[in-house]
Amino acid sequence: EDKVVQSPLSLVVHEGDTVTLNCSYEVTNFRSLLWYKQEKKAPTFLFMLTSSGIEKKSGRLSSILDKKELSSILNITATQTGDSAIYLCAVEAPQRGAGGTSYGKLTFGQGTILTVHP
Amino acid sequence: GAGVSQSPSNKVTEKGKDVELRCDPISGHTALYWYRQSLGQGLEFLIYFQGNSAPDKSGLPSDRFSAERTGGSVSTLTIQRTQQEDSAVYLCASSSQKTVWGAAFFGQGTRLTVV
Numbered sequence: 489e490d491k492v493v494q495s496p497l498s499l500v501v502h503e504g505d506t507v508t509l510n511c512s513y514e515v516t517n518f519r520s521l522l523w524y525k526q527e528k529k530a531p532t533f534l535f536m537l538t539s540s541g542i543e544k545k546s547g548r549l550s551s552i553l554d555k556k557e558l559s560s561i562l563n564i565t566a567t568q569t570g571d572s573a574i575y576l577c578a579v580e581a582p583q584r585g586a587g588g589t590s591y592g593k594l595t596f597g598q599g600t601i602l603t604v605h606p
Numbered sequence: 607g608a609g610v611s612q613s614p615s616n617k618v619t620e621k622g623k624d625v626e627l628r629c630d631p632i633s634g635h636t637a638l639y640w641y642r643q644s645l646g647q648g649l650e651f652l653i654y655f656q657g658n659s660a661p662d663k664s665g666l667p668s669d670r671f672s673a674e675r676t677g678g679s680v681s682t683l684t685i686q687r688t689q690q691e692d693s694a695v696y697l698c699a700s701s702s703q704k705t706v707w708g709a710a711f712f713g714q715g716t717r718l719t720v721v
Binding site: 492494528529530531532533576578583587591593594595596597598599 | 637639641646647648649650651654656659661662695697710711712713714715717
């Protein structure tokens with residue numbers, strides 16, 4: 489069974505701090521790893537990683553994948569109160585459904601709750 | 607539509623009643639997924655649709671849960687004889703790609719509370 493584990497489960501920091509969120513996985517037939525930010529209810533897409541060692545960056549957020557270690561980190565520098573959210577890691581693996589349909593299936597970690605205080 | 611739309615946004619129901627949750631995906635997206643998120647948990651896969659067919663129903667937790675999709679668009683998730691453990695946020699996501707799921711777009715979810 490595919491498994492994704494995130495750590496820490498929760499994190500409390502002050503504005504301006506830098507945080508590192510971890511994601512490790514055990515997946516058969518890995519295709520990609522995705523990071524989402526969830527505020528209130530809807531997760532919003534942050535990054536999709538497919539190759540080891542290539543950093544993806546968007547403003548103060550960056551992420552990198554290590555396929556050898558079966559893990560990924562999400563870094564947030566100079567945190568702001570607006571970064572407070574649940575950060576979800578998901579791993580995509582191709583599946584074959586009924587009728588031979590091929591599709592990607594996501595397995596999510598339990599999330600890291602980040603709280604940034606002013 | 608501009609985004610994935612789900613309704614209702616909140617639903618409180620009595621134990622034993624049936625509920626229907628609706629998902630309206632982004633126009634043209636052929637792939638549609640239902641997930642469930644219980645308090646403090648990650649997202650749990652329920653079912654995947656490609657067009658109107660469901661190649662993967664493996665995540666449906668019991669035979670009280672069913673889903674359908676019509677016209678390759680709107681999907682309805684039905685929970686019969688609701689139980690308290692069904693209380694969760696039900697999220698729908700859609701994607702335009704058949705074989706590479708990539709960055710699916712999520713709706714705002716329906717928060718279901720069974721009392």
